[in-house]
Amino acid sequence: MxxxxxxxxxxxxxxxxxxxxxxxxxxxxxxxxxxxxxxxxxxxxxxxxxxxxxxxxxxxxxxxxxxxxxxxAGETAIAAIDLGERHVTYVLMNRRGDVLADATRPLSLLDGPRSVLVSIWAAVQELAAEHDGIRIEGVAMSLPGPVDSRDGRLLAPMRMPGWNGVVVADVLREITKLPAHVENDANAMAMGEFVERGQRVSELVFVKAGSGIGCGIIAGGELYRGFRGVAGDISHVALADAPPVICSCGRVGCLDVVASGSAIVDALREAGVAVDHLEDVLALAIDAHPRATGLLREAGQRTGEVLATIINFFNPQVLAIGGQLATADAFVAGVRQAIYTLCLPMSTDLLEISISAAGPLGGARGVGDALLAVLLEPAQIDRQLRTQISSIE
Missing domain, CATH: 1.10.10.10 (Winged helix-like DNA-binding domain superfamily/Winged helix DNA-binding domain)
Known part of the structure; x- marks a missing residue:
């Protein structure tokens, strides 16, 4: 037989x-x-x-x-959205992954999940209307907090009061009546970096360093999420010699509260320097402000200490640094110094440490590519073909 x-x-x-x-x-x-x-x-x-x-x-x-x-390319587009703590970036992408349009606007997460998502969808529709009224066929969003990969539920996000436990994809589907996909922002940026590099790098670590610090991992050419989707969440790694600053998780000395952009802003305020946001810190560093520059370098060193363990364990080909802190030379220098000091030579002799090649649209493009993979999954294509052929018959 x-x-x-x-x-x-x-x-x-x-x-x-x-x-x-x-x-x-x-x-x-x-x-x-x-x-x-x-x-x-x-x-x-x-x-x-x-x-x-x-x-x-x-x-x-x-x-x-x-x-x-x-x-x-088709006549439709997906909306890919990178949600930050104080801003949101919108991207319209065709089926090839080409960016058709993009925009960035200020936003406050304090307005609550539904209100924020409704306003974002309205802005996406405005952007689509400005570009020949292109039809949206799906919505993807990266979120600045841990996302449970099993059901898309936000897991105790640090800077999103009122969002804990919200299944953002479900809310998006209800508002837009379209397929939706969500991802943690560091994971989305790692995917965007992978796509930008033409998928030539199969082992990559991406560190997102901004108001908070996160990490995404590409292993074997695929995003590695771990069992619940929190692989790479380095924000709550406690540093032994860190100052005893209490973290939202209840412990002290976590990387996020001693090395993130928010932590640097707090430290400068305590030193009597008038800063409101991370942008103010970066501006001071450009003017060679000694305290701001020193804190940025120290934050880079502490972040590099945590990343060194990941580099030794995972042995990636590329470490890409993104987020606002990646624009500060002192921070990047601190990361490099810690890694080359603490890592084995075999882990670093061929390691590329570089600023993100994907740029500010990397997170949106990464999560958008993930949605396209779902919409254009082979079984989905076959179902659509059968439906279209049946309708013709």
Whole structure:
């Protein structure tokens, strides 16, 4: 009796093109083992229903020049939103992951979850209206707090009073009537960094250093969340020699309360320096203010002490530093000094320590890419194809 195995579906062929592994029908046939006629039939389906498009001819390898395939941008977009403590960044992305439009606006999380999310959705719709009224097909959001990967519930976020336990994706679905996806902001930034680098780096650690400090991990080319989604949450790692500042978790000396942007602002205020926000600290550092510069370097060293353990344990190819503190040379220098002092040479001799390549849109692009992966998942594509074919029949 012949053993029957499943053959790659149209959705799985689409994923090979989406991931850049295949650029032609010949590539798809070679990667899947399907006959040329079967590949042609499934590609024709994807072309006819607007998932793929032909982009010209490639170079000949001895025969007819292949017709190149690419994901079709389409007439829709997803809204990818990076929610910060005092601002929100909106990005509209097409199915290729291209940024069509972006905007950043001030925002206060103190207004409460529903009010904040309603105002954000209104702003997204305004942005879409300004760009030919493009239709939104899904909403993704990164959040400045731990997110339980099992149900999307916020887990005791430090700077989001009234948000604890809220399943933000459910609220977004209720407000927008669209598919929604949420992610912790450091994880989203790690994904954005991975995408920006063209997926050439499979082992990456991303540290988000701003008002708070977080960390995202790419392992084997995939985001590593851990059992509940809090892998990489270094904000509550206690430092043995840190000042006894009480953290929101009830312990003292946590990294977040001694090395974050908020901690630096508090320390400067106690020293009699008039600062309101982290932006004020960074401005002082640019003017070579000795106290501000010293605190930034010390914060970098303390952050580097925690990261050194991660570097020794995980042995990544890249450590990328993002967030507002990444713009401060003193902070970055402190991180480098601690890592090169505390890490094994084998962990650092080929390690790239660099400022984020993804820039300020990295978090939005990262969480947006995660939503696209859900919307364009092979089984989802196949279901949509069956529905569209049935409606035609």
């Amino acid at each position: 012949m053993h029957v195995t499943s053959t790659p579906s149209a959705g799985e062929l689409f994923r090979l093109v989406l991931n850049g592994r295949a650029q032609s029908r010949a590539d798809l046939s070679r990667l899947t083992g399907l006959s040329a006629s079967t590949v042609a039939m499934r590609v024709d389906e994807l072309l006819a229903h607007g998932y793929l498009e032909e982009t010209g001819h490639g170079a000949s390898k001895g025969g007819r020049r292949p017709r190149m395939l690419a994901v079709r």
